[in-house]
Amino acid sequence: MTSITAGPEYHSPPPPGASSTAAIEQDAPALLDLHRQVPNLHIYTATSPDFDILNRVNDRSITTLPLATVRPTDEAQIAAAVCYISQNGLTLAIRNSGVDQGGRSRAHGPKDVSLDVRSMNKMVLSADRRTVTIDGGVTGGNLLRFLDTHGLTTPTAFSTTVGYVGWACGGGYSSLNGIMGMGVDNILGGRVVLADGRVMDTDDADCDPDLLWTLRGGGAGIVGVVSCLRVRVHRRPDCLAGLILFPLEETPQIAQKLNELYAWKKPPKFAGDAAVMNRAEGDGAWLSYLFHWSLEEDRSDLDEAKDYLERVLNMGSVIMNAVTESEKATPYAFLLSIPMPVLYADLVYHKRTISVPGWSEELGRIISEPLPTPTSMIIMHDSHGAGTRASGAAFEENAAFQNREPHLMFGIFPSAHPDDEEGMKKGRAWADRLFDGVTKAGLAMPSHYINFSTPAKGDGLGYYGREGIVRIRAVKRRLDPSNLFAKSTPDIAEI
Structure with a gap:
């Protein structure tokens, strides 16, 4: 057998209406050099058609719009965007569905850039049918539908529209937890784009020893942008x-x-x-x-x-x-x-x-x-x-x-x-x-x-426990020392 890549019916390309050079210069001049460096990167600014719809999230209490939304289509574009945002004093929020209860997937201010990975939704089923590699923008519904056609399954969220990475990296409750474990238990590895643009793979010998542990329950985006995950799959039960x-x-x-x-x-x-x-x-x-x-x-x-x-x-x-x-x-x-x-x-x-x-x-x-x-x-x-x-x-x-x-x-x-x-x-x-x-x-x-949960003062202790929060803080210091990914991170400060 050979590996199987999901077809175009599972893919959501960037929407039309990306901003022109002139529009970026007018609306978000801080991103003009990024546009010139990566001209194929889709950037949407305030004058883009349906900019507010593109940035709508599930909670309408969040009404402010970001400086811009960037919609990468591959890992290299993520790396270029993240490195640029970090080096130019901008802030960042990562979106892979927009239904996060805490609003962590939405940028809120004039210097905030929304990194929207929803067009990164490639799925590849391994030749031995034991794992599937998924991009950071894959929804649980599409993953389950793809696996279902091959007689396979894996735990996913109860809503088809929830992004798999955010759901699984935060814990992952499912009707299959009892026999297959939680979402975190089915994460076998992954690739994360760090603030300086480096890509760290949990399978590499020089990978931080705690990165995989962090992906399994630390929350999505706590130290970088998850560009892909390798996920365990199971026989699909009736x-x-x-x-x-x-x-x-x-x-x-x-x-x-x-x-x-x-x-x-x-x-x-x-x-x-x-x-x-x-x-x-x-x-x-x-x-x-x-x-x-x-x-x-x-x-x-x-x-x-x-x-x-x-x-x-x-x-x-x-x-x-x-x-x-x-x-x-x-x-x-x-x-x-x-x-x-x-x-x-x-x-x-x-x-x-x-x-x-x-x-x-x-x-x-x-x-x-x-x-x-x-x-x-x-x-x-x-x-x-x-x-x-x-x-x-x-x-x-x-x-x-x-x-x-x-x-x-x-x-x-x-x-x-x-x-x-x-x-x-x-x-x-x-x-x-x-x-x-x-x-x-x-x-x-x-x-x-x-x-x-909605982010709150000291909430990290409730998520990670006393030993876990010490470990999370150490990983954060090593991999995100500038705290670029603060919006994705619970409050792990000393209290």
Whole structure:
């Protein structure tokens, strides 16, 4: 067999409308020499068509535009742009999707340049079908679709539009974590462009010894621009999977029954992620439960999976049961079946994240409060099996990602239209009330999740732990001494 490169249907070329030399000289003269040095590099400035749309991110609270957006198409262009930005006193933000909850993918000021890698989306499946090499702009949905056509899969985000690099380097929750580990556990190597334009490959003998550890949970872009990752792939399992909806008011009893079910049996091949969101018709909210069972290759555990499903269905009043099993029920098909909120809408978000060891009636009571606005939601990701210490794996020396105990990770996301100040006020109060309720009940774990968090003073300690943050600081000093990549980095200062 030979390696396989994904076709043009997976590629997003730079949009038309890149600025001319005259426009760059007028709008962003600080980038004029970069344009002359790399004339094929696409640079978009304020007078470029759809400049604001090109720079739109998921949270409309960020309304300022950068000095310019540069859209490289290869690693050499990344290196040239990064080196130039560093040497000319400009600042930088790296974008590979624009749905980062903390706004780290968006440049904010008159000296900020947005390095948009979304046109770098090459994917190459190895000849032995064990790894895939992906560029920094590949989305999880495209990666999963490409692998699916070859009978393969790997853990990816629950949204097709989320950039794989940002998702995986920050941790990476998935319905496949129990049998395949988290996103960080499937990063085998990668290439990173440093502030001085050098490219460092984790496979090279002279690579910094902690670079791979940093990529596995330190967050994307903490010491440089990830130009590509080498990712482990797996046999694609058939699935018994789909969405189950329960009334929100039944959440306390369902949470207690889930606790009892998991205490009895919780196979790694099972995943039970969940969400709280309003019904499409506006008639209250529901608890959305994502049932996912990865079947054995011979499907010999199908009856076991169906029995487990029946136990879940008996936990409450089922509004809808969309769980199916067929030859076409693959992880990619499951991903496409999940209802997702509209991205890049006119919404302002407030974000809180907290993790707990597991379900309980008290937890269910806290999160069953009615949602403050129609677009607010709670997302709950379930971590157990291969992604945790319970599997017997040793993670401390291999990955910066901190929370390796079995747990539920919550993202609490109130949102409202930018003009709805009252809605946002209610949403913030609701999110803070839920967060405080979980904390005061003694349910909270100490670690936080970088991909669901807004940057805050001292937050690095919550992501990396006391030993991890010392190691992160040392890597940062060695590889990014000028702190060019400050926007991608949690606060790792001494506090």
